[in-house]
Amino acid sequence: MGRRTVWWRVAAAVGAALYMATALPGPAVAADTPTPYSYAEDARTVEGTTSSTGAVRLTAGTTYRSSIGPGGKLYYRLDLDAATNAYVSATAVPGAGATVGSADGVRVSLQDADAHRCSYKTARFGPTRSAHPVTAWASREIGSDEYMCQGAGVYYVVVERVGPAAGAGAGPGTGSVSGSVSGSPSKGPSEEWGLELGLMSEPAVRKGGSTSAPETWNSASPQGVSGDPERRRGGSGFATASPLAQGVWQDDVGIRAGETLFYKVPVGWGQQLSATAELGSTTGGDGYVGNAFVVSLYNPVRGFVDDRTANYGGEQRSAALAPLPPVAYENRFSLDNEVSGMRFAGWYYLAVHLGTSVADRFGDEPLGLTLRVRLEGEAEAGPGYLGTSEPRGAFEVTEEDQEAAESGAAADTLDGAGDSGDEGDGGTSGGGDGSGNSTGTGDQRLAMTVVAASGIGTGSLLLLVLVVWTLVARRRASAGAEPERPRVGTAPRGRHGASRGR
Incomplete structure (x- = not known):
């Protein structure tokens, strides 16, 4: 069963490689194309709303993924206590090839239930006039204001696209995740931008500390x-x-x-x-x-x-x-x-x-x-x-x-994110020998070779597929004719080469 399982994995790899080479128009990112933005793997996808009513709640310590269209103004809800500081960030990610101006960007504000702004910041693409991830942040800080944004209750994160190009296109974004988020080409301001949202909380501190910034510090250019x-x-x-x-x-x-x-x-x-x-x-x-x-x-x-x-x-x-x-x-x-x-x-x-x-x-x-x-x-x-x-x-x-x-x-x-899967081989991530070696066993290396071949021409891949299936057939035939048995006078060997006692 172990040998058959290995060959079925090889077969799966062959099928996946063949599908990738024949069904897709080309690699997701060309070799000479900048790598698209990497969102947090555990980011939760949420949709911003165009009204505070019905806004989805964000939780501190969690990263979220969303998107915003031209002219977009989106709302997300927070439930805050009266003791901790809250910080929210929004990273705007235009698609590859997007057209932006130096004044275009994203604004983030944190507001209470009466639309009072606790704080807000704006991030723009700046003088490079080149589309790239830009991040703005806002906060609710206890003690920063005597009257507003100090109590427990409902607050709202408001994310807006700003700049001359913000109003171009078909209208405000809905907050849904579009293809441009993952780095596909977008040629104008009418395209949606991806959003990565983060919310973090900071606890209160002991009383008696200074409430003013340091007046002097070493501001000389460092060595x-x-x-x-x-x-x-x-x-x-x-x-x-x-x-x-x-x-x-x-x-x-x-x-x-x-x-x-x-x-x-x-x-x-x-x-x-x-x-x-x-x-x-x-x-x-x-x-x-x-x-x-x-x-x-x-x-x-x-x-x-x-x-x-x-x-x-x-x-x-x-x-x-x-x-x-x-x-x-x-x-x-x-x-x-x-x-x-x-x-x-x-x-x-x-x-x-x-x-x-x-x-x-x-x-x-x-x-x-x-x-x-x-x-x-x-x-x-x-x-x-x-x-x-x-x-x-x-x-x-x-x-x-x-x-x-x-x-x-x-x-x-x-x-x-580097945790190993449940392959049934003892949970090692490096391959079948359990040594942590990323090359794995010979059978796994064979499968990886086939997967790597998907990056070359379809004709060459088909030839490789025929070769691999020939090897599979020969090894299976050999395995059926001469089943593997331990040598006389020796104990079976373990995965790490150690003998297993009976």
Whole structure:
């Protein structure tokens, strides 16, 4: 039965590969196309409503996926208590090839039941005029206002498309998920944009702390980080951001025009973060592109902190974030957005985007990308939270976080997406030998070879299918003629090569 099961898996792989090669018009993402945005694997799909009546409820600690059309204004409901701060973020994701202007973007506001705005922020595509994920955030903070948004009850998240192109097209979005969300081409402002929504809660702190932002801090430009770079591939979304520690990091592949790569850095209480993104030179093409690439910083609730842009003319260029204050709870009381954004410990996100117009001058080949990250100061104790955040541990840096930043543990592993399935082989993810080797057994490698062949021509694939079926038939015939028996005087061998006692 074990041998037959293996061959049925091979047969399934052959059938899947043949179907993929013959039924589909082509690969979902071409080799020279920027990787589409990666939504959180556990994101729940919800529909925004065009009225507060009937708005779906969002839960703290959960990520959601939705969409918004041109001119869209969508509502989502929150049920908040009177003690915790709430933060909501909305990442707008235009489809590949979408046409956007510098003033186009998304606005997020958090409102109470009487339509009073607790806060709101707007994120725009900016001077690159290139479609890429942009994120806006809003909050309900206890103690920030004497009269409004302080009590327990119903609140609403309102997400709007803004800018000259916001009203183009057929009308407001319904909040349904469309094909453009996954990165399929959209050529104009009439297309829907994908949305990734996040809601996080922050507990109250012990009384007696400062209620004003630090007046002084080291605002001098930090010393640059030097040394040989280590390889680290960027992710394609917040959920798949590649972890980085202090050091020099070079992207494995580089960055293509129109692509956005995400990285994240664990920053503890009292630590000061600085970062620089460098775009490599190229010998192909000529000309000059203004505001060619941008590096943006977001805090643990995906709140925008700062960004910097740089021009590109084929020579190496860099974009460095402005000096930022050490992370402190009291930073939230500052009127400076760059200071108030540095209010939590946790994962800070770096998003690097290369404008689509770079391809017009310098082609579609990826350009080298290097990041220099520095963390100043020793991590300190937190502000003394009286409860737990949602998600748990959002505003702290653990030893596991630091180890992940050093080792580059994949984001999907950190999120638990790397769990093995229930294949009946003992739950190993690496293959049939249980060793964690990703190559697996010979039979599984054969199946994977057939799957890989789906990327080539259909004629070549059919030839491979015939070869595989011939091998299957011969092995099955051999297995039927000479059943496998243990040698005389030896015990049967286990999956790891160890003898099993009787």
